[in-house]
Amino acid sequence: xxxxxxxxxxxxxAERTYLPQIVHGLKTTFRHLVAPNVTLEYPEQRPExxxxxxxxxxxxxxxxxxxxxxxCQLCEFVCPPKAIRITPGEIAPDSxxxxxxxxxxxxxxxxxxxxxxxxxxxxxxxxxxxxxxQYSMTGYTREEMVNHKDRLYELGGTLPDAHxxxxxxxxxxxxxxxxxxx
Amino acid sequence: xxxxxxxxxxxxxxxxKEIAVPKGTNVIxxxxxxxxxxxxxxxxxKLSVVGNCRMCxxxxxxxxxxxxxKAPVMDPATGCQKINWIPRPQIGCATNAxxxxxxxxxxxxxxxxxxxxxxxxxxNHPLDCPICDQAxxxxxxxxxxxxGRGYSRFVEQKNVKPKRTQLxxxxxxxxxxxxxxxxxxxxxxxxxxxxxxxxxxxxxxxTLTCYPGRKLENNYSLNTVDICPVGALTSTDFRxxxxxxxxxxxxxxxxxxxxxxxxxxxSREGVIYRITPRRNDAVxxxxxxxxxxxxxxxxxxxxxxxxxxxxxxxxARAETILRLxxxxxxxxxxxxxxxxxxxxxxxxxxxxxxxxxxVSRTAEGDGILVSADRNPxxxxxxxxxLVSDLPQPYLDDLGEAIxxxxxxxxVSVGEDLMAAGLSATQLAKISVIQLGTQVCASSVAAxxxxxxxxxxxxxxxxxxxxxxxxRFAKAVAGPVGAFDDxxxxxxxxxxxxxxxxxxxxxxxxxxxxxxxxALRGLSYAAVxxxxxxxxxxxxxxxxxxxxESLHHRPALVAASA
Numbered sequence: 001x002x003x004x005x006x007x008x009x010x011x012x013x014a015e016r017t018y019l020p021q022i023v024h025g026l027k028t029t030f031r032h033l034v035a036p037n038v039t040l041e042y043p044e045q046r047p048e049x050x051x052x053x054x055x056x057x058x059x060x061x062x063x064x065x066x067x068x069x070x071x072c073q074l075c076e077f078v079c080p081p082k083a084i085r086i087t088p089g090e091i092a093p094d095s096x097x098x099x100x101x102x103x104x105x106x107x108x109x110x111x112x113x114x115x116x117x118x119x120x121x122x123x124x125x126x127x128x129x130x131x132x133x134q135y136s137m138t139g140y141t142r143e144e145m146v147n148h149k150d151r152l153y154e155l156g157g158t159l160p161d162a163h164x165x166x167x168x169x170x171x172x173x174x175x176x177x178x179x180x181x182x
Numbered sequence: 183x184x185x186x187x188x189x190x191x192x193x194x195x196x197x198x199k200e201i202a203v204p205k206g207t208n209v210i211x212x213x214x215x216x217x218x219x220x221x222x223x224x225x226x227x228k229l230s231v232v233g234n235c236r237m238c239x240x241x242x243x244x245x246x247x248x249x250x251x252k253a254p255v256m257d258p259a260t261g262c263q264k265i266n267w268i269p270r271p272q273i274g275c276a277t278n279a280x281x282x283x284x285x286x287x288x289x290x291x292x293x294x295x296x297x298x299x300x301x302x303x304x305x306n307h308p309l310d311c312p313i314c315d316q317a318x319x320x321x322x323x324x325x326x327x328x329x330g331r332g333y334s335r336f337v338e339q340k341n342v343k344p345k346r347t348q349l350x351x352x353x354x355x356x357x358x359x360x361x362x363x364x365x366x367x368x369x370x371x372x373x374x375x376x377x378x379x380x381x382x383x384x385x386x387x388x389t390l391t392c393y394p395g396r397k398l399e400n401n402y403s404l405n406t407v408d409i410c411p412v413g414a415l416t417s418t419d420f421r422x423x424x425x426x427x428x429x430x431x432x433x434x435x436x437x438x439x440x441x442x443x444x445x446x447x448x449s450r451e452g453v454i455y456r457i458t459p460r461r462n463d464a465v466x467x468x469x470x471x472x473x474x475x476x477x478x479x480x481x482x483x484x485x486x487x488x489x490x491x492x493x494x495x496x497x498a499r500a501e502t503i504l505r506l507x508x509x510x511x512x513x514x515x516x517x518x519x520x521x522x523x524x525x526x527x528x529x530x531x532x533x534x535x536x537x538x539x540x541v542s543r544t545a546e547g548d549g550i551l552v553s554a555d556r557n558p559x560x561x562x563x564x565x566x567x568l569v570s571d572l573p574q575p576y577l578d579d580l581g582e583a584i585x586x587x588x589x590x591x592x593v594s595v596g597e598d599l600m601a602a603g604l605s606a607t608q609l610a611k612i613s614v615i616q617l618g619t620q621v622c623a624s625s626v627a628a629x630x631x632x633x634x635x636x637x638x639x640x641x642x643x644x645x646x647x648x649x650x651x652x653r654f655a656k657a658v659a660g661p662v663g664a665f666d667d668x669x670x671x672x673x674x675x676x677x678x679x680x681x682x683x684x685x686x687x688x689x690x691x692x693x694x695x696x697x698x699x700a701l702r703g704l705s706y707a708a709v710x711x712x713x714x715x716x717x718x719x720x721x722x723x724x725x726x727x728x729x730e731s732l733h734h735r736p737a738l739v740a741a742s743a
Contacts, residue, residue, distance in 0.1 A: 070312050070313045071422075072311075072312035072313065072317070072425070073424075073425045073428070074312070076428075077425070077427060077428070088422050088423065088424065088425075089422060090421070090422045093346070099345075100313065101313050101345075101346070101422075102312075102313040102422055125311070125312045126312055169308075172339060172340070172342050173342055175342075176342035
């Protein structure tokens with residue numbers, strides 16, 4: 001094995017006193033003493049959620065208060081960890097929303113299974129399921145960690161939707177009933 | 183599949199592939215044989231051809247011959263006979279194979295045609311796949327992935343037509359989704375012989391409806407739902423229950439009568455959602471009766487029997503009863519049991535040295551797919567030797583034997599003894615060991631009740647009116663507290679002091695193949711999906727109750743009593 005002799009450079013006077021290094025270190029310390037605080041005092045303080053954040057999946061209503069989900073079960077199908085479970089149901093024929101025909105009877109998302117991938121939102125043909133800004137889900141039991149339909153709508157709120165696809169459908173039906181377009 | 187023994191074959195050329203098909207085969211079927219898919223909506227192999235959807239357009243040509251000399255015209259470029267292609271496309275469903283017919287399905291012209299037809303079909307179609315029950319098995323959905331535009335050029339308002347029309351007790355119609363293929367109309371007229379459906383109005387106003395004052399309520403109405411290529415006709419029972427892509431398909435049999443229509447059971451996670459027919463050209467074509475589709479409700483019925491005790495405890499009690507009165511037992515088998523169960527029932531009767539009885543169930547047959555014999559497997563009891571003669575509706579012989587005191591114990595394999603004619607006083611005189619799935623008068627009076635499985639929870643075979651041995655497979659698991667029939671019977675035989683019998687399907691089939699002459703050389707796995715016809719000659723003289731039905735002509739017409 002070849003041996004390379006390395007010549008050690010002698011320390012300068014400044015280095016031998018250690019003072020410049022100490023001053024340099026203290027500079028960092030003093031800078032942080034006066035700099036603005038970067039630590040977030042969670043949970044009293046909450047971070048600002050950037051756009052496109054994928055939080056807890058929620059269900060939304062349209063501006064008229066109609067539940068947008070029609071229980072097509074595509075999210076249930078696409079969900080990789082099988083966190084979503086839907087029991088489809090029929091809207092009562094005397095309901096003002098009867099023309100939509102379908103709505104979920106039960107809609108459960110198991111947040112212990114959910115991986116926040118957002119595929120449910122991507123696949124939804126009715127724009128009914130959204131991963132919003134809520135990120136903190138806690139509970140004492142497994143059952144508490146399952147979001148049922150009521151909770152999902154409570155978390156989701158209203159989507160400022162401009163399509164009103166089903167309202168247009170109903171308007172066309174009404175027009176036809178009054179002798180408009182067949 | 184049965185095809186006429188002697189059919190004239192003609193050679194046709196489809197997309198460059200030559201195939202010999204029976205003369206008269208249409209282009210869609212011929213193309214299917216060479217693995218070429220010709221998309222279609224209105225054509226159905228078991229219905230008449232109308233050619234109104236125009237989706238199956240193909241290019242067609244014939245070998246050129248000189249008009250004067252009839253000599254083949256050769257193409258110098260290829261050295262083969264020249265093909266005269268018809269410049270405009272033809273519909274495949276109404277084009278029959280003729281010698282030398284040439285078909286092209288993959289040309290730009292045909293692609294344009296299909297895209298054009300799709301665009302017209304989708305003009306007024308509500309794009310409500312998310313709420314449509316047909317999604318996932320919709321021909322329109324399938325073809326639009328191949329030939330749809332992806333966006334609409336139609337700026338006018340779509341048609342509004344009646345939605346949620348109740349055509350009958352079991353069928354709901356959404357007229358907006360209807361593409362006017364008329365399959366349902368033809369089915370009602372040609373197969374169900376109940377011509378209630380029709381189109382009214384013209385052009386884009388055309389609407390499917392029932393004849394005024396009539397309803398689509400015949401026992402075959404749900405077949406219109408099966409053959410509807412879109413989501414216009416939906417089953418009221420299955421409506422909005424589950425998306426079809428979640429459902430597991432299991433091949434099974436319709437056990438409502440001795441026709442033995444082939445079925446598919448659709449289940450998800452142990453819950454059955456619907457039953458649809460499975461094509462078997464020798465038994466039920468592609469149809470089945472509505473009544474058979476509701477049989478799955480028995481699986482989760484309120485009256486379902488389950489036991490809190492273990493099978494060993496139940497069998498111990500049964501053994502005690504059987505030992506109490508040796509030689510004074512009788513076995514009542516069932517025409518609803520599978521062949522394997524009937525064989526073990528016979529072995530049980532042998533082990534007990536007891537007579538075996540069977541109960542008949544008859545009602546009027548409809549001449550299509552519900553026969554007069556409402557037991558699906560009476561012939562199985564004959565073939566396995568459980569009984570040697572046709573069953574009677576009431577167990578009068580057994581009743582007399584009980585009154586005489588010759589019978590003290592009755593093992594009933596799934597039959598309600600009270601419904602079979604035994605009186606309450608007679609039942610009180612005997613100890614009943616009842617096997618079965620549902621609560622009945624007999625199970626209430628029984629000393630030991632051993633809950634067993636429904637046809638959807640076990641596998642086996644049955645022999646239909648044509649002496650066709652057909653398989654059914656296990657679709658869902660049985661409930662807790664219900665036991666496999668074969669295991670129960672095998673252990674009952676052991677409790678009765680009989681020889682060790684196998685309690686699994688393969689084992690029972692080894693015994694069947696060895697013991698039963700008609701089943702020699704067969705095994706459960708070797709039975710084809712379309713069934714195998716057994717030699718019926720030993721029973722040819724029996725006066726079977728079935729009349730004529732689809733694909734069945736009785737050899738001997740019963741002299742009905």
